[in-house]
Amino acid sequence: DAKTTQPPSMDCAEGRAANLPCNHSTISGNEYVYWYRQIHSQGPQYIIHGLKNNETNEMASLIITEDRKSSTLILPHATLRDTAVYYCIVRGGSNYKLTFGKGTLLTVNP
């Protein structure tokens, strides 16, 4: 199973873009990159996922490098409510499970 590497923590100013990196150098061709976030004491919230093309939805954008070995989740205008642990997860092929690592604690500061 492909594993991911994320920085343990990041800070961002309110109103600015938050760019959260993720390395997944062992990803295989049929595996997707998923992003979830978990606000304290709540269940994880789905954000976005992609295979190789960049994706955008109402919450965020996902930029995947051409070699697919890394990706960046972009929150265009971070708010205080975006403070959470963000998980980058690779899933696909025979791996139907979501394996949560330690994620990145994003703190949005006023």
Add this chain to the structure above:
Amino acid sequence: GAVVSQHPSRVICKSGTSVKIECRSLDFQATTMFWYRQFPKQSLMLMATSNEGSKATYEQGVEKDKFLINHASLTLSTLTVTSAHPEDSSFYICSAETSGGVLMTETQYFGPGTRLLVL
């Protein structure tokens, strides 16, 4: 996105008693539901995968006789913690998806979690 609910949101019980947690998909039919456990300051750990109408598949190290899972309908799965002990105190979270993992574009949606405290 799809909505998954859990009940109760928190429960306190005495050691030795059993506790049942319900997980419901409110606006979609869930072929597969997952149960996770999360201890303080740790990440989510998958406990088991349940498909509607069949027995659950448990992860290594999870006692199937202690954590009973029933997925009797496409919108409801239950987790029963039998003979609970203080070390079972944790945050239990369920998730649901529709394709059973066949479609990798399928998304797991999570419930809000149930906090269990065993005294």
